[in-house]
Amino acid sequence: MRRDVFQAIADPVRRDIIQLLSNETLTVNTIAEKFEVSRPAISKHLKILKECGIIEINKKGRERFCEIQPRNLIPAFLWIKQYNKLWENRIDAFENYINEIQIKNNKNE
Template identity: 70%
Template sequence: MRRDVFQAIADPVRRDIIELLSKESLTINEVADKFEISRPAISKHLKILNECDIIAIDKKGRERYCKIQPQQLIPAFLWMEQYKVLWEGKLDSFERYLMELKSKKEDNE
């Protein structure tokens, strides 16, 4: 099954792996050590990230190193960017509403 970047970032564990690898390249075992789930589960997540070309896995001797390929995340960032203004407006509106409620509460006290 061919996956895309959106499927890859849909899972919180994969997002955590992406964040982890954005700081440094790690072996598969080092990645697994950072999580409290089974190594086979981590291997499955890494496989999906690799299939989506979000990470590359390079073999060096007996170790396999995972490194991020951030350029593959660009489609997701571009898609999310179009909604940034919408959500900022909604959050600003919600903040104003909360401030009004707080002000009314203080006036009634």
């Protein structure tokens, strides 16, 4: 099965793993300890992240270290970014609406 970055970020646990690894390289065991799901479930999430190219897993001695590959998150960032202006406009319109209501309420007091 061919996987992509969107499959990687589709699951909240995988997004949390990405967040953890954005700060530092961690061992598989360290990652697993931070979640209340089974170790096999974490291993499956890590496998998907690896298949999507979001992380690399390097073995050093007995430990397997997971390291994020942030450049492979760029396609998701670019896709989301295209909607940035849309949401900014909607938020601005909502802010204007709230301001109008406050002005009307202040005049009625």
